Amino acid sequence: MKNKTFPTRLMLLMAVSTLAVISCSDDTTELDAETSLVPQTEVPANQDIQDAEFITKYFMGDAVQVSLEDDGTYSLAGSDARLFEDQLANSPDAYNPNPVPGEELSGLALAGGIRKWTNNTVYYVINGLSSSVKSELQKSFDEWSSKTNVVFKERTNQSNYVTISSSGSNSNSGVATLGMYNSGGYIQLGTRATAVVIIHELGHTLGYIHEQNRSDRDNHIIIKTENIQSNAQDQFYKSTSATFLTGSFDVNSIMMYGSYTFSKNGQPTITDRSGNTLPQRQARLSSLDIQGTNAAYPSTDGGGDNPAPKEEDLCDTASTYASNKAYSVGDYVLYYGRVYQRDYTRWNYIKSCN
Ligand SMILES: [Zn+2]
Numbered sequence: 001m002k003n004k005t006f007p008t009r010l011m012l013l014m015a016v017s018t019l020a021v022i023s024c025s026d027d028t029t030e031l032d033a034e035t036s037l038v039p040q041t042e043v044p045a046n047q048d049i050q051d052a053e054f055i056t057k058y059f060m061g062d063a064v065q066v067s068l069e070d071d072g073t074y075s076l077a078g079s080d081a082r083l084f085e086d087q088l089a090n091s092p093d094a095y096n097p098n099p100v101p102g103e104e105l106s107g108l109a110l111a112g113g114i115r116k117w118t119n120n121t122v123y124y125v126i127n128g129l130s131s132s133v134k135s136e137l138q139k140s141f142d143e144w145s146s147k148t149n150v151v152f153k154e155r156t157n158q159s160n161y162v163t164i165s166s167s168g169s170n171s172n173s174g175v176a177t178l179g180m181y182n183s184g185g186y187i188q189l190g191t192r193a194t195a196v197v198i199i200h201e202l203g204h205t206l207g208y209i210h211e212q213n214r215s216d217r218d219n220h221i222i223i224k225t226e227n228i229q230s231n232a233q234d235q236f237y238k239s240t241s242a243t244f245l246t247g248s249f250d251v252n253s254i255m256m257y258g259s260y261t262f263s264k265n266g267q268p269t270i271t272d273r274s275g276n277t278l279p280q281r282q283a284r285l286s287s288l289d290i291q292g293t294n295a296a297y298p299s300t301d302g303g304g305d306n307p308a309p310k311e312e313d314l315c316d317t318a319s320t321y322a323s324n325k326a327y328s329v330g331d332y333v334l335y336y337g338r339v340y341q342r343d344y345t346r347w348n349y350i351k352s353c354n
Contacts, residue, residue, distance in 0.1 A: 052078055052231055057088040060113050060345060061095035061241040064088075065234040073177060077234040080175040081204050084184060087114055097241055101321055101333060101340040101347040113345025114179030114207045116329060120297045122152045122180075122205060123161035130166070133193050137164065139283070140198035147285055148293040150206060162186055162205055172197055176204035179344065195283035203255050206293065207329075207344055208245040211256035212270060215240050220249040221270050221278070228269045232262035236269075243329050243344050245292040251278045252286035296329040314339045315353035 052075070054065035059076065066074035066088065073082040089095060095113065129137065141152040155161040160180050167175065167188035174197050176187040187201050212221065215238045223236050235257075245255050251272065259268040259277035268277050285293075300311040314332055321333040321340070331342045337354045340347035 054078065054234065057090065058092050058094065059083065059088055059242070060239070061092050061097065062237070062239045063092065064237060075175075076178070076209065077237055078232060079210065079235045080173070080201070081209060082175055082177045082186075083114075084177070084181055087178065087181075095241065095345070098323070098326070099346050100323065101335040101338070101349075103346065115181070115346075116207050116296060116343050116348075117150070117180045118160070118348070120149045120151060120299070122150065122202075123155040123158040124152060125155050125161055125163045127163055127165040129164065129189065130191060133166070133189055133191065136193060136195045137189070137198055139195040140202055143195065143199050143284060144202055144206075144293070147290050149297045149299040150293060152202075159183060160185075164189070166191060174198060174201040176201040178204050178209070179207035196281055199283055199285065200254050200281075203245060203289075207243070207296070208255050208292075209239065209242050210235070211244065211246065211250060211253040213237060213239045213242065214244050214249055216249055219273075221251065221272060222275065224267065224269050224271065227263050227265055227267040229262050229264040235262060243296070245296075246286070246288035247292055247295070248288065250286055250288040252288075254281070254285050254289050256281065298330050311351070314350065 052067040054067050056063055057066050057074070058064070059066075065077050066083065067078055069075055069082065073084055074088060075081070076083055126134065126137070145151045160182055162177070162185040164187045167173070167190055169190040170192065171190040172192045172194050173190035174187060174193050177185040179185075185205065187198075187205060189198060189201070211217075212223070213236075217223075217238065225233065225236070228236065246253050250256065256278070257270060258281055259270050260266070261269055263269050271277055300314075315334065318332040318334040318339050321335040327333070327342045329342050329344055332350070333340055333342070333347070334353065335347075338352050339350040341350050342348075
């Protein structure tokens with residue numbers, strides 16, 4: 001479409017030989033993740049990050065730079081993760097790291113943040129994907145659902161679902177909103193999107209942000225700020241309070257950027273502590289990705305290697321809520337005769353025990 005005037009092979013050579021940001025005929029600017037020396041990483045689609053205008057908002061208590069996209073969502077730090085306005089806050093105080101169960105009923109706990117999917121099920125609608133991208137999408141669904149408690153189902157009449165459509169970008173790229181968001185959530189995929197990118201975007205859909213944003217990342221990697229494109233610097237911010245996919249830092253996480261992501265000069269933007277580049281991201285979840293997802297989305301049917309209590313037993317097995325305890329996403333508590341499960345920024349009511 002936008003590259004009509006360029007033979008694909010020529011584009012490919014140009015990208016590989018010059019590492020250039022490719023200017024397309026519709027004036028959008030994109031890095032081609034598949035063909036440049038920025039392998040196997042997602043890039044923002046249909047977004048000219050050179051022109052992005054950033055404003056400061058608070059995401060789960062952290063000051064972040066966000067840019068307003070054409071569709072009304074905000075790009076988190078200029079990345080492929082998209083947020084709705086009410087998932088962001090205007091002050092750091094709006095975020096409560098230790099919400100009390102039941103607060104969601106009074107609306108007190110809704111200032112910013114993201115929500116996990118209920119019943120471990122992500123409903124989706126596919127809107128106009130090519131058969132090759134659809135096949136990569138199916139592989140990506142299978143990677144998550146065969147290894148974790150999460151399943152992806154085509155929507156029938158559910159009110160919470162994501163719409164998966166083409167971004168129109170001629171690249172292996174994608175963008176995705178974070179977590180469950182009524183009918184508004186979406187994933188947009190480039191026309192050459194492959195499973196390595198799509199599995200990552202599905203991670204955003206489940207509510208995860210990028211691994212290199214962990215506050216402890218400097219113990220494990222070196223961020224080479226001098227090699228990062230100026231408009232992509234914010235993507236390497238550190239979050240003190242967001243929930244990450246992995247329990248401990250994992251360079252193999254599907255949510256981790258590659259060594260050359262957003263390089264401005266062909267030099268690495270991320271290395272390990274010894275200065276070596278990281279293993280190239282594969283189209284599969286790491287073992288910590290799997291563990292983390294099964295903690296955030298515990299099985300309640302008693303299956304799996306580490307089964308959570310069955311839902312009918314939760315009134316007996318959930319421990320009583322303690323205000324001084326730090327809870328993790330996926331934990332169950334009993335509070336005034338009701339069972340709640342911890343979401344990213346709130347508690348979800350599960351059932352009454354009376
Ligand atoms: Zn991403």
